[in-house]
Amino acid sequence: MAIEFAQRIRRIPVYPAAGGYAEQAPLVRLASNESPFPPFPEVRAAIESALDSVNRYPDPTNSLLRERLSARYEVPTSRIAIGNGSCDILLAAGEALLEPGAELVYAWPSFSVYPHLAAASGARAIEVPLDGELRHDLPAMLAEITVATRLLLICNPNNPTSTALELARIAAVLEQVPPHVCVILDEAYCEFNLLGDPDASIELLERHPNLVLLRTFSKVYGLCGLRVGFALCGSPDLPRAVDQVRQPFFCNALAQAAAVEALAHQDEMIERVSRTVAERLSVTESLRAMGLRVADSQANFCWLALDERDEAQIMDGLRERGVLVRGGAALGGGGPALRVTFGTPTENARFLEALAELL
Numbered sequence: 372m373a374i375e376f377a378q379r380i381r382r383i384p385v386y387p388a389a390g391g392y393a394e395q396a397p398l399v400r401l402a403s404n405e406s407p408f409p410p411f412p413e414v415r416a417a418i419e420s421a422l423d424s425v426n427r428y429p430d431p432t433n434s435l436l437r438e439r440l441s442a443r444y445e446v447p448t449s450r451i452a453i454g455n456g457s458c459d460i461l462l463a464a465g466e467a468l469l470e471p472g473a474e475l476v477y478a479w480p481s482f483s484v485y486p487h488l489a490a491a492s493g494a495r496a497i498e499v500p501l502d503g504e505l506r507h508d509l510p511a512m513l514a515e516i517t518v519a520t521r522l523l524l525i526c527n528p529n530n531p532t533s534t535a536l537e538l539a540r541i542a543a544v545l546e547q548v549p550p551h552v553c554v555i556l557d558e559a560y561c562e563f564n565l566l567g568d569p570d571a572s573i574e575l576l577e578r579h580p581n582l583v584l585l586r587t588f589s590k591v592y593g594l595c596g597l598r599v600g601f602a603l604c605g606s607p608d609l610p611r612a613v614d615q616v617r618q619p620f621f622c623n624a625l626a627q628a629a630a631v632e633a634l635a636h637q638d639e640m641i642e643r644v645s646r647t648v649a650e651r652l653s654v655t656e657s658l659r660a661m662g663l664r665v666a667d668s669q670a671n672f673c674w675l676a677l678d679e680r681d682e683a684q685i686m687d688g689l690r691e692r693g694v695l696v697r698g699g700a701a702l703g704g705g706g707p708a709l710r711v712t713f714g715t716p717t718e719n720a721r722f723l724e725a726l727a728e729l730l
């Protein structure tokens with residue numbers, strides 16, 4: 372007889388991993404919206420020096436990291452949550468907020484982890500289609516809020532479509548969301564968004580105790596391999612609740628040390644963002660010159676429609692040429708599409724060359 376699992380195990384989708392991890396030959400990895408840059412040298416040194424203490428458990432309160440984040444963003448430490456990646460905070464928030472009979476509202480397609488929150492908790496997911504420009508349809512999302520709604524997720528810029536909304540539009544929606552609904556504004560890619568100041572959303576926290584800004588060290592700081600993210604919150608309630616549902620010591624010592632050091636390198640981080648934005652402009656132009664429809668990206672990746680073309684065949688062709696990207700189908704994109712991370716100029720050139728051959 373086989374092991375009997377909880378019902379919810381049948382509902383929870385398996386995260387679609389990018390693959391290629393056991394590959395011998397170096398691949399051009401443009402499938403996971405990672406940073407193409409290695410950690411800053413000072414961050415590497417901080418990780419090395421933290422190695423000496425890995426016989427000890429890490430600080431379970433993440434106190435130094437929360438202090439540094441508090442100084443950087445002017446948000447009290449009590450309103451900051453840390454996570455083993457921002458995904459960890461997202462999943463813990465789902466566990467703390469949702470249960471059968473509750474509802475959560477998010478746009479679709481959006482980040483592939485959001486459906487997991489409903490499946491894991493038994494809450495009802497309301498997926499609101501993106502508008503014609505592949506952006507969140509905020510009025511339609513607002514219209515779905517009921518007394519049963521516990522969570523509204525807004526991904527800005529949106530993964531996988533790369534598109535973003537002006538903050539003023541999100542701010543206007545927040546005025547209309549009832550205070551019992553937690554709003555998670557997932558800003559994993561906000562530093563790449565040129566529609567406004569990435570830190571402008573922080574002011575909204577003072578007006579909205581139900582607001583949570585979800586951020587990460589995975590993208591602009593290039594630390595996704597260590598797993599560390601954070602949330603800046605309108606009240607101490609969510610940081611407290613997510614700590615209640617998680618194991619202690621959820622953020623490892625190397626990740627804490629690396630994140631603390633990374634925060635001290637804002638200028639270098641901004642310089643790397645501008646290099647990625649320059650690649651964004653040139654890759655987008657090249658793709659459009661090939662006649663492809665490319666969404667207006669405000670992130671470190673682009674979303675291109677393949678129209679009548681065969682997505683699987685193009686993915687395979689790219690893979691044979693050593694280039695790893697994401698297929699739109701696996702990301703819930705509807706028609707054939709690709710999500711492609713911007714890498715180094717050399718990596719991007721390899722991708723464009725391979726794609727041109729295939730088209």
Ligand SMILES: Cc1ncc(COP(=O)(O)O)c(C=O)c1O
Pocket residue numbers: 403404455456457458459482526529530557559586587588589595598599600
């Ligand atoms: C929209 C969005 N939110 C959150 C995350 C999670 O990032 P991490 O758990 O690495 O902080 C990602 C990762 O790709 C993402 O795309």
